[in-house]
Amino acid sequence: MPTLLRRFPLLLPGALLCLLIAGAAHLLVAIPELQHLGLGSLTLAILLGLLVGNLGAARFGKLRPGVELSRQQLLRLGVVLYGLRLTFQDIAALGPAALVIDVLMVASTLLVAWWIGVRWLRLPRESALLIGAGSAICGAAAVMASSPVLRARAEHTAVAVATVVLFGTLAMLLHPLLFSYLPHLFGSSKAFGIFSGSTIHEVAQVVAAGRAMDPAAADAALISKMLRVLLLAPALLCLGRFGAADAQAGAKRRLNIPGFAVAFLAVTALRSLGLVPESWLAPLQQLDEVLLGMAMAALGLATRLGDLRREGPKPLLLGAGLFLFLLLGGGLINSAVQHLLG
Template sequence: MNTLRQHTPGLLLVLVLALGSLHAAALPWFGQLGLSALTIAIVGGMVLGNTIYPRIALPSHHGVTFAKGQILRLGIILFGFKLTFQDIAAVGISGILIDACVLTSTFLLAFWLGRRKLGLDEQSVILIGAGSSICGAAAILATEPVLKAHAEKVAVAVATVVVFGTLAMFLYPLLFSLVQTLGVSEFAYGVFTGSTVHEVAQAVAAGRAVSEQAATSAVITKMIRVMMLAPFLVILSTWLARRHQSGSSEAGRITIPWFALGFLAMAAFNSLHWLPQAWVAQLIALDNLLLAMAMGALGLTTHFSAIRRAGSKPMWLASALFAWLLIGGTLINSGISYLVHQL
């Protein structure tokens, strides 16, 4: 009972913040901008965190910390109910290969540019790289517990996703109107959009601006990228463990992000279609709430002064990755589609 009393104030705070974010995300204006509830939640949390929250931080601390930890992990697990393995079959082997190549090349480029050229810290580079290469804020959220990253670095990474994902959402339909005369189909545009745009909501908006067919292929391709989040986290955790523990008595001890495996397990279970669609819809709604609570909690513990200290380098890195997603993504999409059709 004592533990419950300690957690209640903070949990109620992030719950109210999450509910407000979900309501705002459902409004037409936010929908047109492609802003998800997660993005709105962290922005709202940051506003409160730098104004009102310091006065109530002491009684709210336990609940907010619980939301950033256990609730976040549960939200990532339930995120699997947004996917099925049948989605993968809908875009075929070319869609899978395109996503894998875009993800790998973007993340490796992020690490090389961020560490070697810009001199950014490792946590910031990995968070920005994960957000750009996989699925925006959700990928950043899922990567945070593996890195044990600071809230300020998470907020900076999310900001880059918002800026360049929103830019893509408006730019991509304009580009399609230019290349449509070259014979680019709406389906191919959707695959390109899903494989290169940051957030799911942004990919939907960019696809729907062209057609429903483009939106459908964009969403399916995007969700395949989301499914790649689990193996990415396992590989990242393994690499960090071996790299940081080399030469110590604990070398080789790998911490497996079990919530990532739970995410895959839920996607596999959802592929069996054993649950009624109404139940799945409720689980997805619960998941949206849990992730918004976690994002709101991160926002509450983020200080604007720390973001200012991060400087312009994170935005430079994100802009370079955006250019790669646009140009390199075009080359990857064209090349793999051509090769698959030749086989």
């Protein structure tokens, strides 16, 4: 704490810039046209950060310490508070099929991302797993949470965010069309909602897609999606064990348990047990939005478009492959599990 107080004057300029960008994104997300696109405040924050950063504002030395604080420490705190959005009770009400489907979808998507990204496309391991985590769990928030666990570079993280936002938006537009023409593809609106919640990338995109369906599908989609969010913590533990690059080639991997992932589960448990006063929830969730928005803004500020161009088309190819897997493979997994457990 004394060290933080001494560094406060150095941290303040960059942190304030991130806060301003996050605030601007929060205001822009209220525009109806952006709401219809399913763009959340986090997505807009990174886009604004990219714009400001590449115009040169983040290159001044005085801004860099605060930007790094937002990109790392504030991100971890934001992920922990994200657990306040979930309860185990809501998830249990959806039934065992939804849990099995989401676990299978998260695990299989990460494995497919590893196989296609690393083995076929020869992407860096952390880049492939970041895109996999964003596709498998909860979009940009999962990418940001996985980034420190995988020790990913800023440009890899930014590419992963852009990729999952792009293909998540395509999924958001496609699912309501499928529901319109094939509403009973999985037997009921509720079952179709579980399919959407288990395969669309972002929470905001699931909400937007659900609004274009009927209420039963929309409710099931959102709860199924939040179950995937809950799986963020165990996924981070697995990524810490198997995903991070070794410090030296051939070095023995060691278990890397991120403390903020454990804290995320603990906060979810406190919410589920009713130990968090209801009057605290709204302000804490608003604080969480601010922290995650600042982290996304910081990521944009720290990323150079020249770095993104150097990544080439391979991340987009991986994102496209995972999009098809979520749609087709996810449909098969949903059909099979709902037939057995539905």
